[in-house]
Amino acid sequence: MAPRWKGKGSEAKALADPMSKIVSQLSTSLIQVDAHGLLSGCSVLLAVETEQMELLTRGCFGRPIITAEKDKQWFQLGPEEAFYLFYSLKCLKIVGEDNCHKNAFELWQYMKSKKASFPDSCKAYFHLRMKNWIVRSGSQYGVDFVAYCHHPSLVHSEYAVLVLSEEENGDMNERLRLWSDFHCTIRLCGSVAKTLLVVSINKNGHGAVSPSCLERFSIKEHIVTRWIPELSREDQSTTEKENQMQSQTGLL
């Protein structure tokens, strides 16, 4: 499925304004103002001025919060977003409720304590962001993330992303273990014109004690689509479609 642009000219706009450049400008700008986020539950709250506000919005990090403050705009960053700006882009410092700076190890442990799947979801988020995808919560579609090839104002999200752990951890609380769950997910993805992307994380025997393990995790990507027999019968006119389907069929 090709990206579904929102209206004429959106594709050209996106091409002229690559996401990699926006994120790099954001990073530089946050470093310049020595940005500090405040840990609040699982989120990080960040107050910025106009320049950073525009870049956060264009890069699609966090969501703006309405406050009474006039000269500052507050943003609420999700755990993976905050950790990406903090640990990967190194453009954000983070302060805990005790007013002390958190180091990488402390923040990692804190996020893990709030969200058990954080090492996996963080790896998946980093992986997609590094490829210049915009990654947002997928909760309204019952998945972990949705991924956009550019800003949501220009294009619909292309992928519904489920993050699975490859480990046999005895904890069966994971998605796609039952056919009915599979059918439900695929059907929903189809009805909202998204492709289901399953990102499985293999920890390769490493624990998740510190964030440095992120580099030792490996990733497999599977695209899962419906098998449509009509498109897969031997027939001149459909052979092209068939090949297309089969190359997409990762897991099924």
Add this chain to the structure above:
Amino acid sequence: MAPRWKGKGSEAKALADPMSKIVSQLSTSLIQVDAHGLLSGCSVLLAVETEQMELLTRGCFGRPIITAEKDKQWFQLGPEEAFYLFYSLKCLKIVGEDNCHKNAFELWQYMKSKKASFPDSCKAYFHLRMKNWIVRSGSQYGVDFVAYCHHPSLVHSEYAVLVLSEEENGDMNERLRLWSDFHCTIRLCGSVAKTLLVVSINKNGHGAVSPSCLERFSIKEHIVTRWIPELSREDQSTTEKENQMQSQTGLL
């Protein structure tokens, strides 16, 4: 959500032709011709003549199979359907691959060996059929069953049914254990205008050795709907809607 009838006059047609009567006619007719089904994998194959064919179709049991035979129509019955006709209505006999009649215990054990969740799904199927719902496979919506208040030619299915076991059996391979699964299911149900009906089966400490245990299982029904804050604020005009929502909110 009220039943969504298909076109004008459908509701009147349905009212004039109650499902309880159709099923009772079917039962009488199958007994008269001493109907025998053949066990084939998880299904039961049944050859019938015009009268039974019409009644099976009107009562929505099984699906017709196209064969070369002209004077007989074959039907393929799912495991719960076959067991309902066999055990509850006692209007169908069933013959195994060895050409011998199966008794209730043997058939129960056989179905269980083919489908581990059979005792639960069978109880749920019986429960809904006894209330004169038409119960069909829900696989295309990623649920166990869909339930119609009358024939699918007259009305859209009203409920998407998930059958859950109340037992703590250590096997976590069950639906709705994760929020993302919940969101996915609710969203899909909403987009196809069905209400999610969760049927939980409590075995009350009884095993599932023989079909007589079906009577000892108890059932809880929960309707699960989205919580829409806008509809639940204190406001004269929405109070009615609010009350409606809350009485429907079983699990959430």
